[in-house]
Amino acid sequence: IATEASSKAPSKFHDRRLTLRREKQPTHRSARATPSMAATIRGLQLPLWATFRSFSSSSTAHCRATVATYMGASMGWHRHAVACYSSNTIKGAVRLSYSLHKSHDAATASALPPIVASDGLFGRKESLAPVCKALAAATGRNVFAVDMRNQGDSPHTEDMNYELTTADLELFLQDRGVSKATFVGHSLAGRMVMKFAVTKPSAVERLVVVDTGVKPLPPVLLDEWLPWQASAMEHILSLLSPDMNLEQARQVADQYLSTKVADPYVRSFLLANLRKGPHSYEWQPNLKALRRNRQALADPHYLDNERSDVDALFVAGDESIYLTADDLKGIKRIFPNARLVTVKGANHWVHNHKTEQFVDLVKDFMAARRPEAPLQSP
Known part of the structure; x- marks a missing residue:
């Protein structure tokens, strides 16, 4: 299993949970893991997973964790290897989903x-x-x-x-x-x-x-369509209540968009970006950044x-x-x-x-x- 992870706190890279070493290795392929080994392994797996889950995909320090599991013919032992590195290898780059x-x-x-x-x-x-x-x-x-x-x-x-x-x-x-x-x-x-x-x-x-x-892109796309599209998507959020389920929210949004966008496929494509956040509905794209950088993108x-x-x-x-x-x-x-x-x-x-x-x-x-x-x- 290969897991990409990152951390907002550089100190996490020194967490003992990320430097797991295999317990005493059986000397014979037919040897079985002892109960104490199995308990140790189970005890290590949970904090390792919890540490992975605490990472943020948008932070500046990153850790690439490769978790390799080795199962002998009749053994029950595991090995976890974690390699860490900095995200500063390429200036300005972010890790893409x-x-x-x-x-x-x-x-x-x-x-x-x-x-x-x-x-x-x-x-x-x-x-x-x-x-x-x-x-x-x-x-x-x-x-x-x-x-x-x-x-x-x-x-x-x-x-x-x-x-x-x-x-x-x-x-x-x-x-x-x-x-x-x-x-x-x-x-x-x-x-x-x-x-x-x-x-x-x-x-x-x-x-x-x-x-x-x-x-060059058509000027109408840059100067009219993209700004209107971003503004319309931002306005839609004001029409939605946190009490609505996702289907209801998309119906309200679709009704509003249909006054300007006739093609149902285009509306469906846009509305797939609507999601429910912790306190209100939100859009997955960074609308402000896309609108602000449109000149660079249409250069x-x-x-x-x-x-x-x-x-x-x-x-x-x-x-x-x-x-x-x-x-x-x-x-x-x-x-x-x-x-x-x-x-x-x-x-x-x-x-x-x-x-x-x-x-x-x-x-x-x-x-x-x-x-x-x-x-x-x-």
Whole structure:
């Protein structure tokens, strides 16, 4: 069992509970643990777990705890090993929340670089679960669904820009001992993984960018839609009572949003971020930080004078305005080994709207040697 943990109090790193050593080791494989050993083990397990539970995922000092359990043929002894380190290895980076979708073929997955996927604005790792499970099954690789900073369960920070998100991804790989991965990013996360690819090309096996390109974002999105969306979400909180259950709260919120957002899928996508806090309802994303840093996130020059030879697949939805076939020329100036495929009948959330077609595209792309061989548009 591998457990990621962190502590607000550096003194916890010297807690005796985190430096467990195996009790006297049996000298024969057939030996059984004595009752006193078993009692010692049980006594140690609870404080170890309690110490892990007391850690905070957003603190600055971190401890990576690997708990290995060894069970002999007829023995009952355990060993716990804990390795601690500082989070200051990469300046400005935070540790991202994630979920792991494992391939059923463990042998193949262990020999191949994993896939690291992240959703766009107001996206969460849970919203990526269906496509990540399908990608793991189709490609034979382990797939990490990762929350960007200020979204999902990842830490909230005042600042957010592509230099910081690059540091976050670098730390994510470092913590897992991964030297290279394929990155999948949708919309805002697509811009994030593009910046990572030009900054850390040796860490990128392949790149999949979903419904965004290298051109500037539409001004209406930056100046009108995002501020309104954040304000509307903040206003919704004033309409909710702590006495409401989550279903009732989402019904009230949906009724309010429906006056401005006609698409029920978009409303459902947003409302998945609503959760009940200790005293009132709250949103998972850091709305203030996203709104405050929108200029940095929409920076039209963040890829200026950049280039990466990584093999890249850009996937557009033909019912979306964010990426079209005309954008390929600009994309190739930065990613010369890029190809662009448009999925018919797909909206901005291509990977969720047309999951089967999207997974087939990524599977074929991962199997192809070079982008000269065109992919078929579904």
